Amino acid sequence: MGLDFTIIPGYLDIILLGCLWTIAITAAAALLSFFGGILFAVMALYAPAVIRWPFKVIEFVFMGTPLLLQLFLIYFGLVQIGIDLPAFVAGVIGLGLHFAVYNSELIQTAILSVDKGQMEAARTLGLSRGQALRKVVVPQAVRAVIPPIGNNMIALLKDSALVSVIGVSELTLSAQRAIGATYRPFEFYLLAAAFYYVINLGMEWVQRRIERRISLSR
Amino acid sequence: MSTDQTHLTDFVQIRHAQKAFGQLEVLKDISLNVARGQIVAIIGPSGSGKSTLLRAINDLDPLTGGEIWLDGTQVNKSLPHRQYEKHINQMRQEIGMVFQHFNLFPHMTARENVTMAPKMLKGLSNEAADALAEEQLQKVGMLERIDYYPSQLSGGQKQRVAIARALAMKPKLMLFDEATSALDPELVDEVNQVMKKLAEEQMTMIIVTHEMDFAAAVCDRVLFMDQGVVVEEGPPEVIFKRPEKERTRAFLRKHLENAP
Numbered sequence: 438m439g440l441d442f443t444i445i446p447g448y449l450d451i452i453l454l455g456c457l458w459t460i461a462i463t464a465a466a467a468l469l470s471f472f473g474g475i476l477f478a479v480m481a482l483y484a485p486a487v488i489r490w491p492f493k494v495i496e497f498v499f500m501g502t503p504l505l506l507q508l509f510l511i512y513f514g515l516v517q518i519g520i521d522l523p524a525f526v527a528g529v530i531g532l533g534l535h536f537a538v539y540n541s542e543l544i545q546t547a548i549l550s551v552d553k554g555q556m557e558a559a560r561t562l563g564l565s566r567g568q569a570l571r572k573v574v575v576p577q578a579v580r581a582v583i584p585p586i587g588n589n590m591i592a593l594l595k596d597s598a599l600v601s602v603i604g605v606s607e608l609t610l611s612a613q614r615a616i617g618a619t620y621r622p623f624e625f626y627l628l629a630a631a632f633y634y635v636i637n638l639g640m641e642w643v644q645r646r647i648e649r650r651i652s653l654s655r
Numbered sequence: 656m657s658t659d660q661t662h663l664t665d666f667v668q669i670r671h672a673q674k675a676f677g678q679l680e681v682l683k684d685i686s687l688n689v690a691r692g693q694i695v696a697i698i699g700p701s702g703s704g705k706s707t708l709l710r711a712i713n714d715l716d717p718l719t720g721g722e723i724w725l726d727g728t729q730v731n732k733s734l735p736h737r738q739y740e741k742h743i744n745q746m747r748q749e750i751g752m753v754f755q756h757f758n759l760f761p762h763m764t765a766r767e768n769v770t771m772a773p774k775m776l777k778g779l780s781n782e783a784a785d786a787l788a789e790e791q792l793q794k795v796g797m798l799e800r801i802d803y804y805p806s807q808l809s810g811g812q813k814q815r816v817a818i819a820r821a822l823a824m825k826p827k828l829m830l831f832d833e834a835t836s837a838l839d840p841e842l843v844d845e846v847n848q849v850m851k852k853l854a855e856e857q858m859t860m861i862i863v864t865h866e867m868d869f870a871a872a873v874c875d876r877v878l879f880m881d882q883g884v885v886v887e888e889g890p891p892e893v894i895f896k897r898p899e900k901e902r903t904r905a906f907l908r909k910h911l912e913n914a915p
Contacts, residue, residue, distance in 0.1 A: 560744075561713060561715065561747055561751075562747065563745065563776050563824065577761065
């Protein structure tokens with residue numbers, strides 16, 4: 438039997454809906470990973486030890502274990518201690534924290550490589566260390582690592598397929614459902630792959646726009 | 656003893672300043688008074704401690720001994736950590752500083768560089784901050800570049816914006832740490848012109864510099880430092896024309912065209 442793409446139109450609505458969920462979960466998790474990454478980085482570098490160490494543990498857990506396992510823990514595990522999260526929320530938290538840890542590593546290095554004259558100039562004007570970090574050092578550090586953070590965000594998009602296992606009807610699960618009804622895995626997986634690629638292009642476009650906006654101020 | 660009334664002569668007081676990194680003594684018991692509106696140049700070979708002294712005045716490099724006073728308030732008061740942070744942030748608002756490498760904030764325009772601290776620390780409204788930025792950038796001749804980023808400016812222009820940024824906090828005292836040393840020779844003059852203008856406006860200034868001609872033209876007093884001590888001080892016509900100490904003469908021979 439050959440490929441038959443004529444069956445696709447009948448399931449396009451499910452697949453497109455899946456696309457929307459993938460975009461939604463990726464966008465929400467990307468935002469969480471970005472701001473979480475900044476928070477983790479500042480904590481890791483400047484918080485007192487009592488706060489820093491619990492963060493180190495979180496960091497270790499999220500870097501050292503499979504994302505799939507983390508999603509299971511958050512979605513199925515937390516129920517046992519009375520935290521029953523909707524699948525979408527569990528997915529956003531899992532993906533978001535996982536990539537926040539990776540972003541944090543990038544941002545920490547970038548913060549340390551901001552010229553120390555920047556902190557001095559800000560302190561000389563009368564800013565506290567916290568104010569200087571917030572207005573002067575961290576914004577520069579984040580600008581410097583926008584390209585590698587962008588790479589992380591593309592990895593996040595691809596790993597968002599994992600949340601299908603906790604029942605979020607994103608693109609991969611939608612494709613599986615269409616396959617379940619038609620027994621045409623090749624066509625629908627190819628279609629899903631094509632849509633991932635398109636979303637990916639969209640993300641790269643957004644990243645380029647952000648880079649262009651900040652290129653002057655570097 | 657230390658008093659809170661400010662005489663004309665002791666607007667800025669450095670009393671027995673000492674600084675040591677372990678065994679290495681960088682500042683050895685330095686005292687200096689600067690009157691309101693006075694301009695003092697600190698000259699000396701590199702490693703003489705002149706930048707360290709300047710950076711001690713706003714506590715960027717804290718002293719290990721001695722006191723700094725500005726307008727009747729001790730800058731490096733001994734206070735519990737939290738209170739000290741509040742105190743020093745307050746004091747630093749009154750002490751402008753200009754660095755050799757400008758240290759402009761690269762992610763902000765000239766306008767934002769100037770207005771950031773006043774907005775944040777003095778609660779200026781956007782309108783008031785914009786007016787302030789225009790006023791200060793006008794003063795340093797950078798009004799046409801108000802919305803440029805530092806990467807779009809020359810070194811001399813950056814330094815002028817940095818001076819405007821410091822002036823925007825309305826400081827009582829300005830510190831210049833080799834403000835023209837990193838500039839191409841043809842850009843030095845535009846910065847010197849701005850500093851001269853400040854001198855005419857009676858701004859109190861302490862200037863670490865390698866430019867003897869500028870020091871001679873603008874300053875009321877010159878300090879020659881070497882190896883952590885003030886070797887000689889006096890009015891520029893004395894220090895540059897008739898210095899008493901051999902060390903001063905030796906230094907000037909290297910740095911002046913027609914040295915004494």
